[in-house]
Amino acid sequence: MVTSARPPLADRATIGLTVNGERHEFEIGDRPYMVSPAHTLAHTLREKLGLTGVKIGCDHGACGACTVIMDGKPILSCLTLTVECDEKSVTTIEGLEDRKSGQLHPLQQAFINNTAFQCGFCTPGMIMSAKALLDRNPSPSEDDIKEALAGNYCRCGSQYLVIRAVKEAAAPPPLKKGD
Ligand code: FES
Ligand code: FES
CATH class of the missing domain: 3.10.20.30 (Beta-grasp domain)
Structure with a gap:
């Protein structure tokens, strides 16, 4: 065989x-x-x-x-x-960027839009953790984002802006009945 x-x-x-x-x-x-x-x-x-x-x-x-x-x-x-x-x-x-167009991934763009970094050393790891989160949960809560990024340390103190960036890249939460 x-x-x-x-x-x-x-x-x-x-x-x-x-x-x-x-x-x-x-x-x-x-x-x-x-x-x-x-x-x-x-x-x-x-x-x-x-x-x-x-x-x-x-x-x-x-x-x-x-x-x-x-x-x-x-x-x-x-x-x-x-x-x-x-x-x-x-x-x-x-x-992460689009191979054909060279366009940045929405998460990368959201980090730029929100100035979610200073020296940028932690940023690739932050974005990869956030990408894995959004792939499994496109509309995470703030607590979900904090939990997913809990292992990513930023020496520059950019965490609040990182959370804002991930929220921007996330899909809006699904509408509830009556919305
Ligand atoms: S370099 Fe891998 S966790 Fe710090
Ligand atoms: S932006 Fe400098 S370590 Fe995070």
Whole structure:
């Protein structure tokens, strides 16, 4: 019987990863062009793919700056080993704009409209957490937004404007009977 299933990771020297819609295959190993088993996803995205919108703040899972979306869920790429991501689909801030028109994602535009950043270091992670929230809940309450962004730390104190930006990008709440 012919099967197209990939052999288990331990039996292979490569891993496959789709990033912002593009498929990448990496060799696993310790040579400079390879992905080391010790490399984090944040490191691979930045150093192997040049996606420097993925920020590394604490590198310990405490600040949220490195947040990307993997298979629909926000994850901390500094706490995720690349070799654990075989056949996963990852979206970074670079993958949000419209590929054909180059138009910014509504969330990116809302952050600009509301000046929801100062130095901007935390902003890609904030936007990715907010994107994951709006994908699963297009009309979140203010408490929903605060909860979804609770792991994203802003040293510049832009949080109130961030909440305003996410509200702007959200769909209006559904009308209730009698509205
Ligand atoms: S860099 Fe990943 S949580 Fe701070
Ligand atoms: S805008 Fe500077 S850390 Fe958030």
